[in-house]
Amino acid sequence: MYNDIYEKFKVDNFLSKENKNCNQFDPIYLMGERFKKKPIKICESKESFHICFINSKFSYYNKISKSKYGTLCKIENFILDPLKSNQTNYIYKGPIDQIHRGAPILSKGFFNMNCDIYRNFRGYNKIYKNYFNSWNYNKNKEKEIIHELAPGKTVLLISRNQDSPNVFHGISELINAISVIYLFNLKPENIQIIFLESMKFKNDPFYELYKNLISRGGEPLFIRDLKQIYHISSAFHIPINWDSPLFIRLPIPKGYPDCKYSTKTYNIFNNLINKYIKLPNFNDSFLSDKKIYYYPKNVINNFKSNNNFIKSITIQWRKVWPKGRKFQKRILGNAQELADKLSSVLPKNYLIRLVDTASLPFSTQISIMRKTDLLIGIHGAGLALSIFMPTKSILHEIILKESNKDPIVMSSLSGHKTYSDIIKSEKKIINDNEFIFLNIPEVIKKSMKHIKANFF
Numbered sequence: 285m286y287n288d289i290y291e292k293f294k295v296d297n298f299l300s301k302e303n304k305n306c307n308q309f310d311p312i313y314l315m316g317e318r319f320k321k322k323p324i325k326i327c328e329s330k331e332s333f334h335i336c337f338i339n340s341k342f343s344y345y346n347k348i349s350k351s352k353y354g355t356l357c358k359i360e361n362f363i364l365d366p367l368k369s370n371q372t373n374y375i376y377k378g379p380i381d382q383i384h385r386g387a388p389i390l391s392k393g394f395f396n397m398n399c400d401i402y403r404n405f406r407g408y409n410k411i412y413k414n415y416f417n418s419w420n421y422n423k424n425k426e427k428e429i430i431h432e433l434a435p436g437k438t439v440l441l442i443s444r445n446q447d448s449p450n451v452f453h454g455i456s457e458l459i460n461a462i463s464v465i466y467l468f469n470l471k472p473e474n475i476q477i478i479f480l481e482s483m484k485f486k487n488d489p490f491y492e493l494y495k496n497l498i499s500r501g502g503e504p505l506f507i508r509d510l511k512q513i514y515h516i517s518s519a520f521h522i523p524i525n526w527d528s529p530l531f532i533r534l535p536i537p538k539g540y541p542d543c544k545y546s547t548k549t550y551n552i553f554n555n556l557i558n559k560y561i562k563l564p565n566f567n568d569s570f571l572s573d574k575k576i577y578y579y580p581k582n583v584i585n586n587f588k589s590n591n592n593f594i595k596s597i598t599i600q601w602r603k604v605w606p607k608g609r610k611f612q613k614r615i616l617g618n619a620q621e622l623a624d625k626l627s628s629v630l631p632k633n634y635l636i637r638l639v640d641t642a643s644l645p646f647s648t649q650i651s652i653m654r655k656t657d658l659l660i661g662i663h664g665a666g667l668a669l670s671i672f673m674p675t676k677s678i679l680h681e682i683i684l685k686e687s688n689k690d691p692i693v694m695s696s697l698s699g700h701k702t703y704s705d706i707i708k709s710e711k712k713i714i715n716d717n718e719f720i721f722l723n724i725p726e727v728i729k730k731s732m733k734h735i736k737a738n739f740f
Contacts, residue, residue: 625728
């Protein structure tokens with residue numbers, strides 16, 4: 285079966301010559317690299333098994349610790365005891381919970397399985413230590429009636445954590461789940477999600493996507509809400525967000541990121557959204573909440589007189605989110621000035637909107653991206669929203685110094701032009717958060733260069 289999964293890439297055009305430089309970094313393709321080797325069999329009997337696939341240490345991603353090995357596990361016929369899990373009651377606000385980071389806090393006996401053959405599994409990335417230490421492979425002699433959880437469904441065990449509300453990390457988790465669905469030919473209508481995280485999510489921005497895109501066989505369940513012991517017939521433990529093919533840390537081969545079109549994973553993701561998410565029809569009213577939206581006077585005046593915009597530019601208004609958060613980095617301190625100055629040098633029929641995307645429902649954020657030709661923003665997770673922009677749109681990332689390339693890698697793989705420019709800035713600490721005041725003339729000069737190269 286697992287050899288078939290790997291062979292599937294050869295007939296699925298993952299490495300088609302026309303887009304090869306980009307397809308070799310496609311998330312599903314990279315996740316599938318774990319199938320190059322046979323799975324490690326941890327536990328096996330006539331009724332049950334627990335097997336895991338690990339990614340090669342030579343992979344382009346997962347350079348997050350010295351052990352390097354990411355893990356994807358398939359499990360059949362085991363007992364789940366939710367009472368052996370604990371919660372931190374941590375809410376995404378900061379500072380970081382350095383001990384648990386919101387990852388599952390599980391005790392021995394959380395997972396239980398009978399084994400005829402058992403192999404002690406070592407060498408996995410340390411982020412999975414708590415997960416493997418919670419397995420009990422002793423014979424289960426319980427005679428009590430144990431209810432089946434999600435009968436007839438495949439359960440996806442998802443270990444979300446402290447970074448999960450973050451756009452980049454949240455999308456990483458979704459991509460991991462979508463990759464497993466694709467690789468194992470699963471159907472969302474037959475899937476039930478169980479979240480194992482120990483933290484609490486207040487107004488979880490991604491719950492709607494989990495519910496409607498992936499867990500279509502039943503509304504997602506939270507481990508803290510389960511009070512009985514259950515039997516599960518079939519499940520996958522989805523790699524945690526840090527163990528995602530969206531984290532690319534090695535040098536990119538020559539020719540990247542010249543993507544001719546979006547790679548398969550991002551097409552699948554956007555098609556799922558089109559099919560299962562009812563996106564609101566976003567229209568620039570120019571009378572919206574001014575704490576979330578800002579439009580330069582030039583744009584408002586042109587809307588009143590003409591209302592004929594040929595291009596839409598979205599500037600990401602990076603603010604403190606959620607309210608009351610501490611120690612957040614790279615808050616855009618002079619965003620309105622940037623919007624005004626850019627508007628003053630562009631044709632009147634260019635719409636410029638400044639948007640605090642983090643304050644909006646995720647479906648609205650996607651809707652705005654679908655009406656964005658150019659996205660401008662300071663380096664950060666929010667730029668991952670570019671994957672929802674129309675093909676051939678542009679991402680202009682502003683960086684303060686050399687940093688990781690994750691947002692522009694995602695943008696390019698999803699079929700967009702990408703630019704990254706180091707811009708001079710002034711840093712101020714206000715209420716324990718870092719505010720960045722950009723050199724506006726320098727930003728305008730770089731932005732206009734990219735706009736002229738693509739639009740004029």
